[in-house]
Amino acid sequence: MIKGYIPSTKKETDDLGWKKPDVVIVTGDAYIDHPYFQTASAGRFLNSKGFRTAMLDMPDISKDEDWKKFGRPALFFLVVSGKEDSMAMNYTAFKKFRSTDPYIPGGQRTHRPDRAVIRYCNKLKEFYKDVPVILAGPEAVCRMTTHYDYWTDKLRKPILFDSKADMVLFGNIEHNLVKICELIKSGQRLSDIRKLNGTAYISKEVPEIKSFIKLPSHEKMEKDSNFLSAHHMAVHRNQNPYRSNVMIQKVLDRFLVIHKAQLPLDESETDEIFGMGFKRKAHPKYKHEIPILKFIEDVFITHRGCLNDRSVSQELFTEGKFISSRSNEHIRKEVIHFIKSKEYNKTIKLFGLPYFNHYLVGVGNQKECSECDRLSCTLPDLCKNIKTRNGEIIRIIEGFDKFPNVRNNFYAGKPDMKLLLSDKEMYKDFLTNRNDGKVELSVESFSAPVRKLMGLDDEESILKDVKFLVKRAGEYGKKINFEASVTTGFPGQTDGEVDLNIKSLKDLAIGTGDVNNFIPLPLTLASVLYYTGTDPVTEDTTEVDKKLSIMKTHNEWYKKTRKGHKEKRA
Ligand code: SF4
Incomplete structure (x- = not known):
């Protein structure tokens, strides 16, 4: 090495x-x-x-x-x-x-x-x-x-x-x-x-x-x-x-x-990749700061992989289907090493893309998976063959509280709502101990037809989930600033639907988070919908209005609902 x-x-x-x-x-x-x-x-x-x-x-x-x-x-x-x-x-x-x-x-x-x-x-x-x-x-x-x-x-x-x-x-x-x-x-x-x-x-x-x-x-x-x-x-x-x-x-x-897709990595293979003594810094030859660094400098990646092939996802191809997770011992080692470094600022964040709570998620019966053609294992509902080890994760993250001078010890990124809400111990721990006071939820839209085209669960389900989470936070006495990410420019999205989204956010008393301006990225299912007007999953057709002015208008509408808006990539 x-x-x-x-x-x-x-x-x-x-x-x-x-x-x-x-x-x-x-x-x-x-x-x-x-x-x-x-x-x-x-x-x-x-x-x-x-x-x-x-x-x-x-x-x-x-x-x-x-x-x-x-x-x-x-x-x-x-x-x-x-x-x-x-x-x-x-x-x-x-x-x-x-x-x-x-x-x-x-x-x-x-x-x-x-x-x-x-x-x-x-x-x-x-x-x-x-x-x-x-x-x-x-x-x-x-x-x-x-x-x-x-x-x-x-x-x-x-x-x-x-x-x-x-x-x-x-x-x-x-x-x-x-x-x-x-x-x-x-x-x-x-x-x-x-x-x-x-x-x-x-x-x-x-x-x-x-x-x-x-x-x-x-x-x-x-x-x-x-x-x-x-x-x-x-x-x-x-x-x-x-x-x-x-x-x-x-x-x-x-x-x-x-060729065929690869199996997810086992724990020792994943540990081997993540345990190679990364400096966690930019090469010293650069004279200027690199903006992405401030988002990742205190972040510890716990896993890789994709369980949800949503219509805009590319992770399926870059990270592989199913989750490759690191061992507790290896993550601890990396955290301890970081705590001793100059860069340690009393904050530890556990992270994984696209969702932090896919860590240690596996499947029960592989034969069932071999006969399954679902695109997503947690949407529209959580597959019974998904196996979590939430108790273990809670113990792992609790363990970091005992490290010297730890002030913040939480998850970074967004939760997979279906998985989070499937386990009381997990959502209680997340809401009470493991967030920085701001929780961004991946909502994208409250409109039933648009959510269907996005490969998400229906609007009743997302409304119920968001309400549930906000209510529990209140019951636990936690003042959390909930925000929902939304998407503009998605095929089939009308003025009326954006109005509905803004109204729903207001009714739920949650803020507008990231505004993702839709880009039909290569090989995504949404790119087929955008190009052909046909949803590749259901084969239903949708009128796709490609005028960028519509996306711009909707972006402005969302912008007005909150301060400090910045354009985000879809
Ligand atoms: S059986 Fe369940 S866990 Fe396996 S691929 Fe299908 S949805 Fe995913």
């Missing part, structure tokens, strides 16, 4: 005595050594297994010297355009240029190019034509098959065709990266590695595989977008690893092969 940061300057690789790295990770973000970033966890994991890995952060495509910094790696390049899709990073939902970027020093947008994956790959092929390139991260993973692109209002081909890269890794990438390094070191070529779950590649022929799912060809969907629904539903349902199969899609005269 390397003691310092992953080398991200030539001096650092020279100081380590590396003639050349085995792997170079290219990222559009600054390098923050925190497990919140897949680039940091991948880089640390590879280095811990003896594969010399360097970080080429924020390269400028107009500066050749940036691309020559580490020279030719012995094994491959890994390209991750950043924590988010570069188009979503560079443009607002209103298709306006963003001037800020939370992932780079100073927070001002500089040189992250549009379609960064493709631009970075072009640059690598210019200098290192014969070095394999592997893709990971949201931009690559959610564009790995035919997808809708909001910024051109068109379907685009799988990204391997446009980028000329060799492979996409989806789900948990760290163990696959190590396997690939080992196989290449043992003499195989990347093009020989064809059986790893969680990988996608292009083949000239249909591979000899006993059974596979045939996806509609790219050209067929371009001609008739009705096939997009079936395509997206197959790709989404196939992420359930207990019923996953290989998928093959014809694109031009070649074939995209998407």
Whole structure:
């Protein structure tokens, strides 16, 4: 394991005595050594297994010297355009240029190019034509098959065709990266590695595989977008690893092969990834602060994974279906280490995306999952096959109260309401002890038809849940500032529905939280709805008014309901 940061300057690789790295990770973000970033966890994991890995952060495509910094790696390049899709990073939902970027020093947008994956790959092929390139991260993973692109209002081909890269890794990438390094070191070529779950590649022929799912060809969907629904539903349902199969899609005269989804990591595998001595800070070479740091500096990530494939979710592809959780012991170790550091500010926050209370959530009978085609395990209601260990979590977090000088010890992020309300001990503990006085609830809309299109529970259910939580907080004598996140611009949302939402918030006496301006991100089910007007889940049709002025008006309406509103990405 390397003691310092992953080398991200030539001096650092020279100081380590590396003639050349085995792997170079290219990222559009600054390098923050925190497990919140897949680039940091991948880089640390590879280095811990003896594969010399360097970080080429924020390269400028107009500066050749940036691309020559580490020279030719012995094994491959890994390209991750950043924590988010570069188009979503560079443009607002209103298709306006963003001037800020939370992932780079100073927070001002500089040189992250549009379609960064493709631009970075072009640059690598210019200098290192014969070095394999592997893709990971949201931009690559959610564009790995035919997808809708909001910024051109068109379907685009799988990204391997446009980028000329060799492979996409989806789900948990760290163990696959190590396997690939080992196989290449043992003499195989990347093009020989064809059986790893969680990988996608292009083949000239249909591979000899006993059974596979045939996806509609790219050209067929371009001609008739009705096939997009079936395509997206197959790709989404196939992420359930207990019923996953290989998928093959014809694109031009070649074939995209998407391997099966991976099983969630077990506890020791998860611990191994998160326990690699992250500095939890930005690399010291940066002169300016990186805005995202203030949100993650006292945050301890407890798990990864996705249980709810809501219509706007991309986590299914980037984190994998089902939850990979760390052990209590490993989280404690990390917290103790942090408490001894200069950065400790008497606050500890336990966190996981998209919901903090998915920690230690597993399934009972895997056979049931193998026969299940539900997109979400907690919506519209909690599946009986979901198994929680809430008592254990409460004991874990209570344990941190005893650490020296702890003033705040709570969860960060949003709760999964159905899970939270399923256990009195858990919601009581959350409301009384484990929040910072402000609780943001993921509501998005109170309108029945819109909630259905969003893949959420019905309006009666959400109203009941919110009321229940607010009432319990009152009974426990807690003054909590409840806020609800809402979405503007979602297909089917009318003026009347936004009025209803504002009225409901007022009746419930809760504030307007994040206002998410809807962006139909690649490979989401909502992108199909937006592009075709058909809900891929129910096949019901909806009129989609794409005028941005409507979203703008609704945004203004919400803005008026509260102070300090800031535009948020959907
Ligand atoms: S059986 Fe339940 S836990 Fe398993 S996949 Fe289906 S909804 Fe999820």
